[in-house]
Amino acid sequence: MERLIRKYEDKLVAHGLCDPGAPLIGSRDEAVLWNRDDALVPAMEEVFAGLNIASLLFARPAEPFFSIMERVAHSPEARAGCIRPQDSETRTFLHDIPVLDAFVPRDIIATLKRRKCVVVRSHGIVTYGTVSPEQAFVFFSSVCFSIYVKFFADYRDAVRAGTADAADRAVVERALASYESFVARIPESPRLMRGPFTEPDDCLAAIVEAGRMTVECRMVDSFFGNISYRLGDTVYISQTGSSLDELGGMIDPCPMDNSSCAAITASSELSAHRGIYRDPGVAAILHGHPKFAVIASLDCDDDACAHRGRCHVECARERFVGDVPIVPGEVGTGPHGLCNTLPPAMRGRRGAIVFGHGLFTTGAADFTDAFASLVSVERMCLEEYRQTITG
Amino acid sequence: MHGWTGTIVRIDLTEKTFSVEHPSSDIYERFIGGRGMAGHYLMRDGTRAWDDPAMPLLLFTGPLVDTPTPTSGRMCVMSRSPLTGAICDTSVGGRLGTQLKRAGFDGVVIAGKSDAPCGIEIRDGAITFTDAAHLRGKTVSETRAAIGDAGSCAVIGSAAENGVLYASIMVDGHFCSGRGGLGLVMASKNLKYLAVSGTGKTPVADRDEIAAAREEINRLAAASPILLGELGIAHYGTGALYDLMDSRRMMPTDNFRATHFAAAASMNAHAYKTRYATKRTGCTGCAILCKKIGANKEIIPEFETMSHFSALIGNVDPDAVIEANRVCNEAGMDTITAAVTIACHLEITGRSLSPDALIELLNDIAHARGDGAALAMGSHRYAAAQGRPEVSISVKKMELPAYDPRGAYGMALAYAVSTRGACHLRAYPISHELLRKPVATDRFSWSGKARIIKIAEDANATIDSLTACKFLFFAASLEEYARAYCGATGARATAQDLLAAGERIYYTERIMNAANGFSADDDDLPPRFFAEPGTGGGGIAIAPLGRGEFLAARARYYRIRGLDGRGMPTEEKCRELGIEWNG
Ligand code: SF4
Ligand SMILES: [Zn+2]
Numbered sequence: 001m002e003r004l005i006r007k008y009e010d011k012l013v014a015h016g017l018c019d020p021g022a023p024l025i026g027s028r029d030e031a032v033l034w035n036r037d038d039a040l041v042p043a044m045e046e047v048f049a050g051l052n053i054a055s056l057l058f059a060r061p062a063e064p065f066f067s068i069m070e071r072v073a074h075s076p077e078a079r080a081g082c083i084r085p086q087d088s089e090t091r092t093f094l095h096d097i098p099v100l101d102a103f104v105p106r107d108i109i110a111t112l113k114r115r116k117c118v119v120v121r122s123h124g125i126v127t128y129g130t131v132s133p134e135q136a137f138v139f140f141s142s143v144c145f146s147i148y149v150k151f152f153a154d155y156r157d158a159v160r161a162g163t164a165d166a167a168d169r170a171v172v173e174r175a176l177a178s179y180e181s182f183v184a185r186i187p188e189s190p191r192l193m194r195g196p197f198t199e200p201d202d203c204l205a206a207i208v209e210a211g212r213m214t215v216e217c218r219m220v221d222s223f224f225g226n227i228s229y230r231l232g233d234t235v236y237i238s239q240t241g242s243s244l245d246e247l248g249g250m251i252d253p254c255p256m257d258n259s260s261c262a263a264i265t266a267s268s269e270l271s272a273h274r275g276i277y278r279d280p281g282v283a284a285i286l287h288g289h290p291k292f293a294v295i296a297s298l299d300c301d302d303d304a305c306a307h308r309g310r311c312h313v314e315c316a317r318e319r320f321v322g323d324v325p326i327v328p329g330e331v332g333t334g335p336h337g338l339c340n341t342l343p344p345a346m347r348g349r350r351g352a353i354v355f356g357h358g359l360f361t362t363g364a365a366d367f368t369d370a371f372a373s374l375v376s377v378e379r380m381c382l383e384e385y386r387q388t389i390t391g
Numbered sequence: 392m393h394g395w396t397g398t399i400v401r402i403d404l405t406e407k408t409f410s411v412e413h414p415s416s417d418i419y420e421r422f423i424g425g426r427g428m429a430g431h432y433l434m435r436d437g438t439r440a441w442d443d444p445a446m447p448l449l450l451f452t453g454p455l456v457d458t459p460t461p462t463s464g465r466m467c468v469m470s471r472s473p474l475t476g477a478i479c480d481t482s483v484g485g486r487l488g489t490q491l492k493r494a495g496f497d498g499v500v501i502a503g504k505s506d507a508p509c510g511i512e513i514r515d516g517a518i519t520f521t522d523a524a525h526l527r528g529k530t531v532s533e534t535r536a537a538i539g540d541a542g543s544c545a546v547i548g549s550a551a552e553n554g555v556l557y558a559s560i561m562v563d564g565h566f567c568s569g570r571g572g573l574g575l576v577m578a579s580k581n582l583k584y585l586a587v588s589g590t591g592k593t594p595v596a597d598r599d600e601i602a603a604a605r606e607e608i609n610r611l612a613a614a615s616p617i618l619l620g621e622l623g624i625a626h627y628g629t630g631a632l633y634d635l636m637d638s639r640r641m642m643p644t645d646n647f648r649a650t651h652f653a654a655a656a657s658m659n660a661h662a663y664k665t666r667y668a669t670k671r672t673g674c675t676g677c678a679i680l681c682k683k684i685g686a687n688k689e690i691i692p693e694f695e696t697m698s699h700f701s702a703l704i705g706n707v708d709p710d711a712v713i714e715a716n717r718v719c720n721e722a723g724m725d726t727i728t729a730a731v732t733i734a735c736h737l738e739i740t741g742r743s744l745s746p747d748a749l750i751e752l753l754n755d756i757a758h759a760r761g762d763g764a765a766l767a768m769g770s771h772r773y774a775a776a777q778g779r780p781e782v783s784i785s786v787k788k789m790e791l792p793a794y795d796p797r798g799a800y801g802m803a804l805a806y807a808v809s810t811r812g813a814c815h816l817r818a819y820p821i822s823h824e825l826l827r828k829p830v831a832t833d834r835f836s837w838s839g840k841a842r843i844i845k846i847a848e849d850a851n852a853t854i855d856s857l858t859a860c861k862f863l864f865f866a867a868s869l870e871e872y873a874r875a876y877c878g879a880t881g882a883r884a885t886a887q888d889l890l891a892a893g894e895r896i897y898y899t900e901r902i903m904n905a906a907n908g909f910s911a912d913d914d915d916l917p918p919r920f921f922a923e924p925g926t927g928g929g930g931i932a933i934a935p936l937g938r939g940e941f942l943a944a945r946a947r948y949y950r951i952r953g954l955d956g957r958g959m960p961t962e963e964k965c966r967e968l969g970i971e972w973n974g
Contacts, residue, residue, distance in 0.1 A: 001838045029839045030947045052849060052890045054842045092610055095870070113887035114870065130846050131823050132839065134830040240616050241827045254622070259661050261622040262634035265827055268616045333620060334613030 001027050005035045008057075008137040016062055016218070017144050022124075023059040027133050043105050050109035053128045057136035060124035064175035065144045068151045071171050073099050073121040075154075083119075085150035086298055088312065088357040089142045089224070089289075092331055097143055117143050138223045145221050148175075148291055149356075152385065153298045159389045160301070176386065179291075183382060186217045186375050195366030196283060203229045203236050204251055210286060210367035211244035219374050220244055220288035225358065226267035227367075228285050230277050233257070237273060239265045244288075268332040272360070275343030282346075282362045286370035289358035290378035292385055297326045297353045299388075312355050322380050326353045351377055393596040394454035394880030395419055396497050399432075400518065402511060404580050405444060405503035407520045414497075420882060421969070423889070424453030424497060425858035426480045427896040429469035430903070432500055433478065437903035441473045441572075442579040444504035450545070450585070451498035452488035453858035457593040457676075459601050460875040461608045462860035464489050464675030468545070471907075472571035474556045474728065474769050475788045475812045478903045479571030482816070482855050484674035484682075485563035486543035493589025494542075505581035510538065513587045523583035527552060530721040531561045534584055542588025548723030551578035553759040555767040557728035561720060565682070565690045566674070569725045571789060571811060593879075600878030607871045608863065609678065615866035617826050618679050624862060625671065628683040629694035630660035632821075636698065639825060639834075640931045641798025643791070644702040646734035647784045647917075650795045650925030650933050652702035658709055663691050666709060674860065681862060685713075692716040692726065695815075698793035699730030704737060704744060711746035715753055722757035728769055729753060731790030735770040735782050736762070787812035787913050796916060797925045797933050799824040799834040804944050805844050808914045808958075810900040818847040819861060828865050837940050841947035846890070852900075853893035895968045898953070902960045902970065911958040914945060 005025045012018040024044065025035045032048055034041055040058065048056055061069055077083050078099040084090070090097065098111045099119045108126055111118040117127040117139045125143050129135030155172050158164040192210055197203040211227050214220050225244050228237035233256045242250040252263035254270060263270070273285050300311065300319070307314040312328055313336040319326040325345045329338025338354050345352040350373040351361035361373035402409045414428070422431045429449040439446040448470045455463035466488030472479035491499065494513050501511070510521040526534050531548045538544055543563050551558035551574035558574030559567045568574075595601060612618045619625045624632075636642040637655035644652045652658070663669060667685030674682075683691035692700070692712060696719075700712045719726045733752060737743060744752065755763025765773050770790055774783035784791050789812025796803035801820035809817040820843070824834040832843065850869060854861055859872060869886035876884060904913075916936070925933030949956065953964030965972040 004839075027839065029842045030950055051887055052846055052894065054839060054846060092614055095607060113885035114873065116870070130829070130850075131843050132830050132832055138830065239827060241830055258622060260634045260638075260656065261627050261631040261660050262638040264617055264620065264622045264631050264635055265825070266616055266620070266622065268614050268620060270616060271621050274621070330610055331614035332616070334609070337613055 001029060001033055004133050005033065008133045009035050011137060012059060012140065015141065015215070015221070017065065017141055018059045019062045022062070023057065025055070025057045025133055025136065027055040040103070043103065046105040047108050047112070047126070050105070051112055051128065053130055055129035055133040055136050056126070057128065057133065057140055058124055058126045059140065061144055064171065064178060065148065067171045068175065069119060069125070069147055070122065071168055072147045072151050073119055083147070083150065085146040086153070086312070086356050087146050087149050087294060088331060088354070090146045091312065091356070094139070094142060094146065097146065119143065141221045141223060145289065145291070149294050149298070152291075152295045156295070156299060156385065156388055159391070172389065180382060180386070182218065183375070183379055189368060189372055192368050192371060193366060194368065197229065197231060197366065200231060200236070200253070203231050206367055207236060207238065207251055208247045210371060211238065211247045213371060214286065214288050214374065215243070215245035217375065219290045219378065220358070225288045226269050226273070227287065228267075228273045230283055235270070235273060235277060237263070237266050237270055240267050269339070271333050271337070271339035272342045275339055276346050276360070276362065278343065279347055281364055283365055284363035284367050284370050285360060286363075286367060286374055287358060287360045288374055290374060290381070292381040293321070293353050293359040293378050294356060296321045296381040296384060297355045297357070315355060321353065321377070321384060323349065324351055324353055324377050324380075325349065326355055328355045331357070353377075393594050394458065394876070395424065396492060396495050396593065398496055399498040399500065400496050401500045401502070402518065403503040404501060404505040404509065404582060407505070409518050421892060422896060423853065423856035423892050425451050425467040425856040426469065426482070426852060427856035427892060428498055429467050429480060430478070430896055430899050432498070433469055433471075434899060434903060437471065437478065438906050439471070441471045441576055444580065445502055446471060446576065448501045448573070448576050448580065449498060450487070450491070450501070452492050453856055454880050455857045455859060455875055456488040457492040458595050458875070458879045459605055460676070460859070460872070460879065461605060461612065462674065462677045462679065462863045463858065464677060465858045465860055466491065467855055467858055468560060468568040468573055470573055470576045472573070472811070473575045474572040476907055477787050477811055477909060478900050479573060479811050480855065481568040481570055481573060482858065482861070483560075483562050483566050483568040484860070485566035486675045487545055487562045487587060488858060489675045490543040490587040490589050492593050493591045494587055495589060495591050499585070501580065501582065503580065508581050508583050510584045510586065511582065513585070515589050515591065526583050531723055532564060532721060535564055538584055538586050542586060544584055544586040546584045546723070547574045547577050548721055548757070550722040550724035550757045551575050553757065553767070555724055555756060555759060556769050557725040559723050559725050561723050565720055567720070567725070570727065570814065572725070574723045595879045596881030597878045601875050604871055604875035604878060607874070608867045611866040611871065612679065612863060615828075617828065617865045618862065624681040625679045627660035627664060628669070628681055628691055630663060630683070630691065630697045632694045633659045633697055635825060636794065638929070639798055640926060640928060640933050641795040642698060642702050643793055643795050644926070645705060646703060646731070646738045646782070647791070647795060647919060648738070648923070650798060651928060654707040655702065658697070658701045658707065658712070662709060663697075667691060667713070677860065679862065689713050690716060690720065695793045696726040696730070699727060699734070703730055703734045703793070704749070706744070706746065706749060708746045711749055714746075714750055718750055718753045718757070722754075724757055727792050728790045729756060731784055732766050732770040732773060735774050735784065736766055738782050739774065739777050739779050781918050784917050784919065785813055786916060787909070789813045794821055795925055795933070796920055797936055800837050800936070800944075801832065801834070801840040801844055803916060803920065803936055803941065804837075804840055804948060807916050807941075807945060808844065808948055810897065810904055816861060817851060818844045819851060820844065820847065822865055826865060829868070837944045841944050841951055845948060845951045848897050849890050849893035851893070852896040853889045856892070856896060895970060898960065898964065898968055899970060901952075901954065902965075905959050911945070911956070914958050916941070
């Protein structure tokens, strides 16, 4: 347990979500174990005692997330109790993000009784797990992602409407500048293993390497995303809920004929990947959640559209960022699943964005092109965003 | 009332009378429905012998049944188990819960004993008793045909009539109230069947809230590879787990002497799907439809049955698995206990079984004749009578399902402490130990598992009370179901409020078991798992469980659950949970 607490503390810092020393993580089997001492421990123990849970996390997010959280948490919507970002992580897993005024254990308990996370204005984010501190880490990371996307998308709308707020502008400028310089430093063509791969071991190694690179370059919030390679009649794909930076031993081989269900633990996007592999020119698929690709996907000025509010499943318009299409579709299968919308949109293109969700890219022999496309599409979306807000 | 009908019916089979009562809203809120309400009503009579006419057989639905909430068409059947002596509840699918609710009842409490075989027919508010003497000895499908197709029915077969300790109750032909011998309790009352049909509607407090919850739940189900994924249970049935268990080296083989089955690839769900051209079917109100039926109406067995009627007993003929399952269903007999008892018999006698001999033996068990007579008592009694008690792979005299505990330590603890005996569904740790939901845990570690098992037991007690299907919780959580619950009932309850009710429900079961003499000695696993390794391979080693680590985890579990060092309930915890303390 101690190992897990340490691991997720380190990950929060490594992914830029928290400053070193910021996360306070407790986990309990019989007694609660904390990663460190803190004046908040007694209050956190009170929260623990009020909930039937196994792990609890509180942290002040690192910049720019903290400033963004503050801006979002002071919006009228947040003042009314909660915010509802439009990205797919919120919609699918969080539903909404409650916001509290102060760090009061009783109120935190009351909120966490019904939701997985809570933003405490001017303090930070509290999340929990019933199984492992990993859940608390995942929800923390999801909240950061969701409020980031919401903030930038809302700001863009406000600029267009001429109602942008100066305090928001200051935060946008700082965050944007820092992200622009980060993205500029990502190597154009990273040194990844070159394919085509003919041996399973090589293709597994290539997947592990590309997954790690995707996380290191912040093209996905670690826990989500997926990646696969087709070798003959088998698709090698990352497991559901696996971290792309820790894929060793977490890749399922799926025979095309489904002659074994051992890969029942494969990514929820297995069907979409298989659909994309119907194009014989594709050998590798990479799926991340680069932030500005997601923000771009939410950008639609058709206020009169009958599908407003249901864009993630019903959008019928052909939308693009540059050469990259944006399609509706929910995670996984089902009538609204992105497994139906994504593969046809990807045909003959380097990638496609799923509304409010993320970006899928492909490679013909290995992950070099897929990764390069992931980064270049994100750069394109970032530039477009910059242009939009500067007019 | 919304969500609930507000009415339960007590039936006295001795007098052939019935009376209705209206539980207080407090009872509904504290025990929810299904397993919780059934347990509450069992409490008073929980120490009676299973065949005491006054021992009730309880059938309860939940507040979500007959509402648009996904997978809520299930119900709970409960009594004291003839096999284990512990409390026994089963969550059963089909249409029974929905029909009962439409007939105007949340639950039926059946007590007394008819002087001759009889049936009970509930048609809306009208309840009649029928003569069922002519149905004695009839199979489940013959009985069903005789009582007609209207509504839903719960039926016993010859296994119950012949005293098999693990006789089941069959709902709508192939949904089993399977484990623990509740069919025998029904037989002891001379009750051959219960037929229910209703035309009412269940009023709900807020349709929009239920619709919103439904959308959230369906979205999560669609995002779940285990449920609706290409290799998930919607397409392959629970048999989808077959390959996974074998590849993780935890498929019980040769009576748990090995954990890898050489013939697995030809006996997996894909093999059944192609061989029988299966189609999807399932419980009322479910979009997953995990039950599979062949082109010629063959019932494709659940994973447990597929696994135990192949790997556990060395059978490599899929037709024999289908036939074994059919024989058990027609006779009304738990497949898990039947298979483990046969495996125990094979180990003790050193014999092996041809497919024909397997079917013959199952028929003999159902009729308690020949070798079958001793096996009808389950593996514990059989092995003890043979002087080889250690060969019975059971907990609290209930046989283990098809997940070897040496391959998943949370499962090991869950089997041991479960209130109904070796049961994979009490805490369902394969969710995180194998299926990576909600996140993956290290299956070869005890760390944190005591707390995880306790929380999951509470959650599943809630789910069985709502009454929803546990499979959905590979994807959704009580957060979404609390929304549906509030929409259905108008109550204001959070996920954690429901979980608190689950804790109360679970503790009530521990209290009843303690009153029947159960203690830490019974919260244990067969010695084999601490002494012998499983079959390693593919980079996986399956070591024997560490006895000391197991006992330490169990001790932590007791403290977390609020039990004393012997696993007994405490006055303090009763007070905290608002349960009456009877010392
Ligand atoms: S998933 Fe299967 S068991 Fe559960 S409700 Fe649906 S059909 Fe019934
Ligand atoms: Zn994604």
